[in-house]
Amino acid sequence: MRDVVIIGAAMKRFGKYERSIIEMGGECSLDALKDAGVEWKNVDAAYCSHVMMGVTVGQSVLLPLGPTGIPIFNVDNGCAGGTTAMILARQAIGAAIHDVVLIVGIQKMGKGVLGPEILDSPEAEKVQRTMGLLSLPSKYAMIARRHMEEHGTTKEQLAQVSVKNHRHGALNPYSQHQRELSQEEVLSSRMIADPLTLYQCAPTGDGVAALVLCAEEVAARYSDKPLVKMAGAALSSQVYVPDDPTGIHAFTTKAVNQAYEMAGCGPEDLDVVELHDCFSIAEICHYENLGLCAKGEGGRLIDEGATQLNGRIPVNTSGGLLSRGDPTGATGLAQVVEIVWQLRGQAGKRQVPGAKVGLTHNLTGLACSVQILTR
Amino acid sequence: MKGTEGLSLLVGQDEEGPFLIGGKCASCEAIFFPKQPICPRCTDRQIGETRLSRRGRLYTYTEVHQAPPDYEGPVPYLIGRVVLPEGVFVLAQLKARKEDLRINLEMELLVERADPEQTGGPPISYKFRPA
DSSP, X not given: OOOEEEEEEEEOOOBOOOSOHHHHHHHHHHHHHHHHTOOGGGOOEEEEEOSSOOTTXXXXXXXXXXXXXXXXXXXXXXXXXXXXXXXXXXXXHHTTSOSEEEEEEEEOOOSSOOOOOOSSOOHHHHHHHHTTOOOHHHHHHHHHHHHHHHHOOOHHHHHHHHXXXXXXXXXXXXXXXXXXXXXXXXHHSOEEEXXXXXXGBOOOOBEEEEEEEEEGGGGGGTOOSOOEEEEEEEEEEOOOOTTOTTOHHHXXXXXXXXXXXXXXXXXXXXXXXXXXXXXHHHHHHHHHHTTSSOTTOHHHHHHHTTTSTTSSSOBOTTOHHHHHOOOHHHHHHXXXXXXXHHHHTOOGGGOOTTOOEEEEEEEETTEEEEEEEEO | OOSGGGGGGTEEEETTEEEEEEEEETTTOOEESSOOSSOTTTOOOOEEEEEOOSEEEEEEEEEESSOOTTOOXXXXXXXXXXXXXXXXXXXXXXXXXXXXXXXXXXXXXXXXXXXXTOOSSOOEEEEEEEO
16 A cells, blocks of 8 residues: 655635635635646546535536546545545555545535435434434534533533634634634523534534645655655444444544554644534543543543643644534545644644644544544 | 324334334344344344333433424424433433433333424324423
């Protein structure tokens, strides 16, 4: 298996887009190619990550770059689609099927609460949906309530996750929310599912992000920037764990352990992390699942300030999903873009000095993808 | 409300009242809800039906203030996970006052109209209330 590196990274600020997402995806792809020093005619294959954006939409996004006839794959894996596409690209490059691959994530989103976006769910699930049992905020609210009971986590600690991520996001020109929020503002915002208030839920919005990957052995032809290596990469789906009824802990643990093993490192080696904070409680749980702290200590970690920019292990320097935004098909790629910038020393006011090892954790309802990136 | 015709897949009735229909794997004896044709633990396909306990303990809960699109009942509303003695976690609506709920509270199953204020025939829903 050949080593695979990221040589191009680009995104546009997440938020509400007036222009065509197809056009914006094409532009963002060109930005990533320019960053990589790669011409479109040198690209051997492309992947487009999106959630139900249309038939062969990736081909439509990339057609204006030139009809070069390359294979273009559409990847839909919910909020984890972007990093799922990376795993596919890594396999193809590693196996010497392709040398240079472009990945673009595009998403336009409606308003309101996301449910399981299944067009024709099984009968038993339809009943549960009409009973109002299956929204994402209620799922995470119940995880929060249980965490508070078992580990003494407080609503203030939950709110502090959003305060921290908005503080980071205010420093990120690509973030959807570019303003700080106080604990009071977070706690007094509209209740969505108790104890989660509006500002503890990732906003809906539009987004595009793109990466260029290549075999390490050909990278010098294109780029003189520091190379970011895909040292570990894993994708998991639901595993049977009777006492983890939502599965988010079990499949995160499965993917992260596999990625650590592949990269030959552990949580103590990480300099910077982008994790899937779709809700405030998710960040606290995933501190524990990724091994940044012991089980039950997630609330304490936020209190200690360990995960803020100048802390022991900065988490979500981009602002995370809570501030940077969560346009599903583009979310995972934006996490990786942030880590690439951090490892190259291009993260501006958010720079973690000397960062060499980064991790992204990208989740959707039934899948989890973890990437370990090194320079 | 759409979809409630599927309720008979989930709920049965005997002389002692309503019960939830669980699946039981003939091979590894895993018990699960809702019943499905393949065992989630061992993937065996010999799945029998089992009447799940009517009582369990509240594992977690929330009051939902912003409902998902397919829900048409009153808002806010309470939902929770109840863990039954079989080790099965059941996601259900809760019929209770929020201030009476606490984790580990003993709960019992009932079946009634999804929206008690609504008159007329079905749809109905399974719920848990403090025992």
